[in-house]
Amino acid sequence: MNNAIFYIFVMAVVTYLIRVLPLTLIRKEIKNVYIRSFLYYVPYVTLAVMVFPAILDATASPISGLVGFVAAILFAYRGASLVSVALLSCFSVFVVELFLY
Amino acid sequence: MKTNIEEWKSGLKNGIPIAMGYFAVSFTFGILAKQAGLNWFEAVLMSVTNLTSAGQFAGITLIAGAATMIEIAVTQLIINSRYFLMSFALSQKIDPNTSFFHRLTMAYGITDEIFGVSIAAPGKLSPYYAYGVMSAAVPGWALGTLFGVVSGNILPPRLMSALSIALFGMLIAVIIPPAKGNKTLSGLIIISMVLSFAFAELPALASMSSGVKIIILTFLIAGIAAFIFPVKEHKHE
Numbered sequence: 001m002n003n004a005i006f007y008i009f010v011m012a013v014v015t016y017l018i019r020v021l022p023l024t025l026i027r028k029e030i031k032n033v034y035i036r037s038f039l040y041y042v043p044y045v046t047l048a049v050m051v052f053p054a055i056l057d058a059t060a061s062p063i064s065g066l067v068g069f070v071a072a073i074l075f076a077y078r079g080a081s082l083v084s085v086a087l088l089s090c091f092s093v094f095v096v097e098l099f100l101y
Numbered sequence: 102m103k104t105n106i107e108e109w110k111s112g113l114k115n116g117i118p119i120a121m122g123y124f125a126v127s128f129t130f131g132i133l134a135k136q137a138g139l140n141w142f143e144a145v146l147m148s149v150t151n152l153t154s155a156g157q158f159a160g161i162t163l164i165a166g167a168a169t170m171i172e173i174a175v176t177q178l179i180i181n182s183r184y185f186l187m188s189f190a191l192s193q194k195i196d197p198n199t200s201f202f203h204r205l206t207m208a209y210g211i212t213d214e215i216f217g218v219s220i221a222a223p224g225k226l227s228p229y230y231a232y233g234v235m236s237a238a239v240p241g242w243a244l245g246t247l248f249g250v251v252s253g254n255i256l257p258p259r260l261m262s263a264l265s266i267a268l269f270g271m272l273i274a275v276i277i278p279p280a281k282g283n284k285t286l287s288g289l290i291i292i293s294m295v296l297s298f299a300f301a302e303l304p305a306l307a308s309m310s311s312g313v314k315i316i317i318l319t320f321l322i323a324g325i326a327a328f329i330f331p332v333k334e335h336k337h338e
């Protein structure tokens with residue numbers, strides 16, 4: 001077997017196991033208030049940690065990244081849909097970069 | 102009660118901006134995969150079977166550097182360990198009666214963004230909603246990789262730059278609306294971002310991989326928050 005393909009296969013198996021184990025093994029509703037609360041907070045903490053400061057490196061300059069960040073928060077706060085927030089933050093980055101370069 | 106096809110369609114709609122963002126990121130991945138010595142088939146195969154950005158970028162670096170199989174496996178485990186928590190959270194978001202087959206299939210699609218829109222869906226999560234998101238996101242990820250390998254650097258940098266922020270926009274749109282008027286969630290989001298920034302900037306911590314950082318901060322912040330602010334009612338919506 002090609003060496004690269006074997007590497008790819010190992011990566012895929014490890015990654016899939018991480019994803020599949022909790023979802024298949026935990027088949028009941030958890031009653032414990034602490035675990036429930038922990039899981040309730042997980043998405044907010046994990047996604048917030050992932051967004052900032054990484055968003056500043058996502059675009060061509062930290063300035064346009066910051067503008068996209070602020071724009072996304074404002075539009076999300078005002079109740080725009082997921083799709084609109086994503087597109088509006090793209091658009092604001094695009095416009096700011098027209099001025100920057 | 103929505104039908105399965107309606108769930109699939111609304112998932113698909115939210116999957117479209119993810120697909121656009123994925124296209125931009127995997128396009129870059131394709132370019133780097135080619136430089137690392139992978140052909141188009143291997144690069145696309147990796148994208149379709151792994152479906153994870155940070156893990157794949159690390160993977161091609163390790164493959165190019167002829168790392169051992171153990172190194173590659175451990176690296177994936179560390180970088181992707183956050184999916185374990187996401188899968189755990191999703192296990193409580195789906196109906197407890199969801200079939201084993203649906204669980205196996207949904208697990209394949211647990212990425213940061215697909216998880217984000219799935220957890221944000223109102224009520225219990227239908228597998229078909231997740232499949233709808235995946236139906237857009239996975240082809241976006243695979244096609245971006247293919248085009249990156251085949252065409253190289255041809256997309257205008259302006260377009261790439263703007264599209265790259267789409268994924269972050271999605272994640273922000275997931276966490277901000279429920280935090281509106283909710284002091285606990287707002288505070289948690291701010292603390293998370295501040296600590297994440299500190300971890301990125303402090304010289305002693307800057308060498309930590311992003312996967313480790315995400316896991317440590319999640320356990321720390323969500324763990325303390327669950328202790329101080331337990332969620333009493335069934336608030337998993």
